[in-house]
Amino acid sequence: MIMAPISSDLLHCINHDEWTSAIVAASLQVMCQIVTAAGNTAEALRREISGNCTAMRTMQIILDCEDCGEELCVLAIKILTQLDMENRESFICKLLAIFTANKDSHIRGLAGEKLATLSVESEHNAKIILNKNDDFVRRLTEVLLQDESNECRITAAWILESLCIRHYTDEDDECVKRLKEIMIDVMPKVLREVLHYGPNTKEAAEDTGLSTQASCESCDLEKGQRGDDSQDSIRNYYTSAEPGDVHCNDGQLQAELLSFSVMVFDKLIDADPNLPQKVVAIAPQDSVFSLARKLKEMVERYRLSAHPPVDCLRMLKLTTKIVIAIMKSIDWHWDEDMESLKISLSKALEKMSDFDGLMIISSAGRDHGVVEKRSDVTLGSLIKEAFVLLDKIKSRKLEIVPVIALSRET
Incomplete structure (x- = not known):
């Protein structure tokens, strides 16, 4: 009835x-x-x-x-x-069509949410998205890069991450190979936005596929030094950023873009030997806009932020993972920007270590006293790994300098 x-x-x-x-x-x-x-x-x-x-x-x-x-x-x-x-395939295709239609509505957000759930819960569901052809994946990347709705961009990142995590080991699958190609092409564009490189011109927007937005170079870190932790001060910080400052206006979007970049580095770095060069290419080749300086600015932004500590901790962990991934994949040379990056990471650890420990205890309570023994669960362990890599780069420079000096004397 x-x-x-x-x-x-x-x-x-x-x-x-x-x-x-x-x-x-x-x-x-x-x-x-x-x-x-x-x-x-x-x-x-x-x-x-x-x-x-x-x-x-x-x-x-x-x-x-x-x-x-x-x-x-x-x-x-x-x-x-x-x-x-x-006919699960027909339903999933319908959800994809609704979600990628680029029309703001409650049903579109729900369709994306359900797609993310279905792609995570079942490998069969994820295969449906991949096996149709690369059109659906391409349309998802368009949402990730260009959509006006931050919520839809976040959902697109979730879906694409779940597809990569489930299928990146299927080396012989043509659909998976195509997925890797698309993700490797997209990741530098996402990282460009994460690092505040713009784009600031129409030509740059066309080159990266991102919407034109104002540069965030003037993001006011002083706002993060206010002693008032009230909800009003936090709300004011979220709304006081300049137009186009996605990092200050939408912390969740920034977190998901960072998470997406980390995932691509972790899962797909071996799939394209040219990925490091693509990452380097997003940064103008001068000291003012070096990758190390941009990463240092990100660390400082979240270290001094007035956002809730749990959000800052997550962002600092993700930023440190990006630092580690880039240093592992790119042949860096030591300079003053890298020294500043190391100092900023040290200050971030000093500020957040107590809260990081509190979060571990809190997690242990939820897990009935069982703490997972994972080396990457703490900010301290991540920064320690970053310091090891930074020290190796610095030691290479110290080894090169005497050789150059001896050559000149000769």
């Missing part, structure tokens, strides 16, 4: 009358509560709904129908995501 308005396709038979829309909406609302409930009874009801072919077909029609309205589409997506479907 609950499914009757859906299984009979009342909505389209009566041509979207007001009373039919209300009845169908009520039916979908109850079905949504059923499929998201826990317990054996709910599981049995999910199987019954999944077995009703006419009801499943009607919900698919709702997603394709321009007259059904957003509320009905949202409910249909929530229900279908929870059910076993014979």
Whole structure:
């Protein structure tokens, strides 16, 4: 009886009358509560709904129908995501089409959220996205780089990360090879934005595929030194940045872009020997805009930030991972910017070490006293690894200087 308005396709038979829309909406609302409930009874009801072919077909029609309205589409997506479907591929393709349509709406955000969930929970679901061809992956990267909605950009990063993490070991899969090629092409463009390189011109925007935005060189670090930790001061800090300053206006977006860059370095650095050169190419070759200086500015930004400590800690960990990844992949030469980077990392560790320890204790409490023994869970362990790499670079310089001096004397 609950499914009757859906299984009979009342909505389209009566041509979207007001009373039919209300009845169908009520039916979908109850079905949504059923499929998201826990317990054996709910599981049995999910199987019954999944077995009703006419009801499943009607919900698919709702997603394709321009007259059904957003509320009905949202409910249909929530229900279908929870059910076993014979034609899962068709549903995922529909979600992809909605999410990459670049039209701001609640249904678009929900479609992206469900896509991320489906791609993580099942390798089969992730394969559907990859195996269609590279068009869907390309469209996801367009959302990641160009979309006006930060929420959709974050979701696109989640989906792409899940695809790479699940499939980067399938070396012989042509779809995976194509995925790697696209991710390696995209990562320097993401890192360019992360490091505040712009783009500031139309030509730069066309070259990187990013929207033109103001440079963030003048981001005011003084705001991060205020002693007031009230919610008002934090809210003021979020809203006081210059236009285009994604780092200050949207911390979550910045975190996801950093996480995406770290993932590409970790998983795909061996897939393209030219990736280090592509990373170096994002930075103008002069001391003012060196990679080391940009990374140092990022460390200082989060060290002095008025954001909640848990957010700053996460951003500092991700930034340090980027430092490590770049130093491992690029043949750097020691200079004063690298010395400043090392000093900034040391100050960040001094400020955050106590809070980092508190977070470990808190995590242990949630895990019933069991702390995972992972070398990369603390900021201290990450900075220690970065210092080892920095010291190696510095020692190479010290070894080269006497050789040069002896050559000149000769």
